[in-house]
Amino acid sequence: MTHLSLRPRSFDWTWLAVLPAVLLLSVFLLLPVGLGLLATFTSYDPFGTVWQLVGLANYQAVLANADGRAAFSNAALLTALAVPVELAGGLALALALRRPFRGRSLVRIGLLAPWLVSPLAAGVMWHFLDDSQVGILGWAAAWLGRQSSSPLADLRWALPAVAAVEIWRMLPLAAFLFVPGVQAVPQDELDYAAVLGCPPWTVLRVVVLPHLRVLLLTVLLLLIGTTLTALDSILILTGGGPGSRTITPALYSYTLAINGHNWPQGTAMAWLLLGLVLLVGMVYTGAVRRQWSSTDPRGAGDGR
Amino acid sequence: MADKPGPAGTSWEPRAPRWPRAAGRVAVLTGGLVVSLLPLVWTLLAALGLQPAGRDWRGTLTFDNFVGVVVFEPAFGVEFAYTLVVTGTATLLTLLVAFPAAYRLARVRAAWIDWLTPGLLVLAVSPSIASGLPLSSLVRATGLYGTFPALVLACAAAQLPLALWLLRSYLLRVPVELEEAARLDGAAWLTALLRVVLPVLRDGLVATGVLVFVLDWNLYLLPTLLADRAPHLLTVVMRDFFAFERELEWPTAAAALLVSLLPAGLLVFGAQRALEGLVVVPEEGAG
Numbered sequence: 143m144t145h146l147s148l149r150p151r152s153f154d155w156t157w158l159a160v161l162p163a164v165l166l167l168s169v170f171l172l173l174p175v176g177l178g179l180l181a182t183f184t185s186y187d188p189f190g191t192v193w194q195l196v197g198l199a200n201y202q203a204v205l206a207n208a209d210g211r212a213a214f215s216n217a218a219l220l221t222a223l224a225v226p227v228e229l230a231g232g233l234a235l236a237l238a239l240r241r242p243f244r245g246r247s248l249v250r251i252g253l254l255a256p257w258l259v260s261p262l263a264a265g266v267m268w269h270f271l272d273d274s275q276v277g278i279l280g281w282a283a284a285w286l287g288r289q290s291s292s293p294l295a296d297l298r299w300a301l302p303a304v305a306a307v308e309i310w311r312m313l314p315l316a317a318f319l320f321v322p323g324v325q326a327v328p329q330d331e332l333d334y335a336a337v338l339g340c341p342p343w344t345v346l347r348v349v350v351l352p353h354l355r356v357l358l359l360t361v362l363l364l365l366i367g368t369t370l371t372a373l374d375s376i377l378i379l380t381g382g383g384p385g386s387r388t389i390t391p392a393l394y395s396y397t398l399a400i401n402g403h404n405w406p407q408g409t410a411m412a413w414l415l416l417g418l419v420l421l422v423g424m425v426y427t428g429a430v431r432r433q434w435s436s437t438d439p440r441g442a443g444d445g446r
Numbered sequence: 447m448a449d450k451p452g453p454a455g456t457s458w459e460p461r462a463p464r465w466p467r468a469a470g471r472v473a474v475l476t477g478g479l480v481v482s483l484l485p486l487v488w489t490l491l492a493a494l495g496l497q498p499a500g501r502d503w504r505g506t507l508t509f510d511n512f513v514g515v516v517v518f519e520p521a522f523g524v525e526f527a528y529t530l531v532v533t534g535t536a537t538l539l540t541l542l543v544a545f546p547a548a549y550r551l552a553r554v555r556a557a558w559i560d561w562l563t564p565g566l567l568v569l570a571v572s573p574s575i576a577s578g579l580p581l582s583s584l585v586r587a588t589g590l591y592g593t594f595p596a597l598v599l600a601c602a603a604a605q606l607p608l609a610l611w612l613l614r615s616y617l618l619r620v621p622v623e624l625e626e627a628a629r630l631d632g633a634a635w636l637t638a639l640l641r642v643v644l645p646v647l648r649d650g651l652v653a654t655g656v657l658v659f660v661l662d663w664n665l666y667l668l669p670t671l672l673a674d675r676a677p678h679l680l681t682v683v684m685r686d687f688f689a690f691e692r693e694l695e696w697p698t699a700a701a702a703l704l705v706s707l708l709p710a711g712l713l714v715f716g717a718q719r720a721l722e723g724l725v726v727v728p729e730e731g732a733g
Contacts, residue, residue, distance in 0.1 A: 159546035163606060166543055170603030171569070171577050178580035188583035231478075238474040249479065251718050256482050258710045260664030262681045263703050266688055270492075270696045271485055278488055281498040314482045322725045357727045360567065367571025374666045374681075378688055392573050396667070399579055409579050416576040423568030431560045 182410040200410035210411065212386040213394040216301060221369045223305040228365050232316025236324045250321060253314035265378030268307045294380050300387045307375055312368060316361050323357040356430050363426045367419055391415040493700035511701040518698055519683060528677040530709060533662045536601035540609045540658050541651060548613035549639055563614065569607035574667050582671040592673045600668055605658045616650030652720035660710045680706045
């Protein structure tokens, strides 16, 4: 259905509506990011006076550094640990919330609670909750008659402990986002599958998941992006330690630029991370584009 | 035995889906709620003065720790108020800028919008340090470091991609016929936007506003990079509580944590109805 236009076709001044957004994004997002990229090829430092072109030296230095490489492998590990649990757990919770019951909306809002806590505050909270004296773990261990120490200081358990905090924050949010999608699965398809006697796993795979494809991909992007760029909570939980077991790219960039006064390398690290996220984003965009197409009639993008 | 399907017109009740079984559902929900809320309850108990000691609990219920927060950080009240003002202004600015833009973009029928829309979400999850570091040096160079406008504009810009994406998603569900009817009645574009579309979108605006507020309230990196001087924002204050040598006792930290959770919590609770309708993805097409 074409859009009726009562205006002369010469200039569509309604595009001015987009101008403030474009300005704000350009000045405060795109311009700094672009300038940052240029700066990574120099030795520019906001507190220095002289700077020169250095080519790829900053990137080389960052990747040659053991901490820099550890940051990326930690990010990958963290994502591999946390995201599947968040996705599966979120879906399970959403499915459990599908049928209405008394107090369901309260439960659904209650699931937002962990996400409401800022990542930084979550770091403070879990630093103490993991503590052997005052924390949940310590209390549970005392009940089991065992000794315990904070996993955050343990070489083996620090990263899983950090992953656990991420899961705590994001799994309920994923569930919250899945609920409308899960509710939109047509009941008659589920009934039909039940009549056929399909086992639950098959019903999930054949009936439910296809309806959730774009939602799944979108939530997946959100989860992967949040985990890859984690900084605030890890800053408080472990500061990147012990050693470099929990350092992440964003944290490393932050440490380089702020504490290490190595601005060029910090910015280079930030851009490497941005590149990684953009890569993931490109895969996402390719996968969902047609589904949301505004021109393809099968898309949901109003291309009727 | 299940009833066999009868010919059209005869009664046939579909057997209720056997999955997930009620007990399993209750277990999953209880588990989810416990895992989500237990840490917060633990924090609340600590803030109220109860701490575990071995297997037992000790301490008495008291509000001393909340007082202790202000004793530890005398400027806490000012910082709380300042954070409220900064976050509120940034949220309003984001909504004000995003709504007309999302409206215009929602009516676009071109191939490039199919790249822009997911691209907005990708921007929304991008690391803010990539823009934050250069922005910080720009802000220093122009003498705007620590100023209210710079902070508010930067925070507003940071949430703009998400706001645009969410609002466009809501606007796609508003039938075009609604505005076209208004247009046929002679309404100008702006009038149609304000008088016809805005009321329909009220829930969407509230939901987007609440989410943007929470994200802005919880920002740490941007305030640290752009305005790490008095008055600090609450997240920066919490880091200061913790990072430097003035390391905090758990009860006081717990109290500060819960107080800083209040605005976000109250907003979400108050906007329940609007948030329930939060649909992150438009309904799938026939495909």
